[in-house]
Amino acid sequence: MKKRIVLLLSAIVLLGACQTMKNKSASESFEQSSKAYNKLIRWDEMTSAQWAFPPEELREEYGRRVESAKGVKITDYRVKSTECSPERGEATVIVEFEYYREPSVTTRTVMDVQKWKYVDEKGSRAWRLMSLLPLFP
Numbered sequence: 001m002k003k004r005i006v007l008l009l010s011a012i013v014l015l016g017a018c019q020t021m022k023n024k025s026a027s028e029s030f031e032q033s034s035k036a037y038n039k040l041i042r043w044d045e046m047t048s049a050q051w052a053f054p055p056e057e058l059r060e061e062y063g064r065r066v067e068s069a070k071g072v073k074i075t076d077y078r079v080k081s082t083e084c085s086p087e088r089g090e091a092t093v094i095v096e097f098e099y100y101r102e103p104s105v106t107t108r109t110v111m112d113v114q115k116w117k118y119v120d121e122k123g124s125r126a127w128r129l130m131s132l133l134p135l136f137p
Contacts, residue, residue: 026086026118026125033127034082034093034116041097042074046133053129055119065133071102072136080111089118091127099136110134 033053040049046066054062076098084091093114100107112134116127 026089027084029125030084030086030091030116030118030127034079034091034114037114037129038077038079038093038095041133042077044074049133054132055128055130058130058132062132065135069133069136072099073102074099075107084116086118091116091118097134097136101136108137110136 037049037053040046040052046069047063050059050062050066074097078096080094080096082091082093093116095112095114097110097112098107099110113131114129115131117130118125119128121128
């Protein structure tokens with residue numbers, strides 16, 4: 001009887017550890033995706049970001065936002081907050097972009113609330129951006 005209890009407790013601990021490892025892996029994957037996306041935006045690679053991060057159903061609208069951002073030069077960005085919940089497969093990042101729109105040299109700031117989702121794709125899981133590029137007035 002005692003052996004069964006020990007085995008049962010060991011199995012529960014092991015399953016919990018596996019779930020913790022999955023969550024840690026999902027969190028690390030999210031951090032990499034979020035950083036890569038924001039770097040692409042920062043270095044004027046919005047078109048590359050369009051094909052890499054939003055799901056297929058958002059790409060067309062995202063492309064229109066990229067088109068409307070022609071002439072925008074991002075000078076800096078700051079991640080204001082990050083919330084990642086691997087258990088729910090959701091994350092939110094609030095980013096502040098500093099930019100100017102050519103030919104002006106006046107710097108402006110826009111806040112971007114990025115919504116992310118951990119989705120199944122072709123047999124694997126990936127973080128996808130579920131929100132659009134912000135408007136740069």
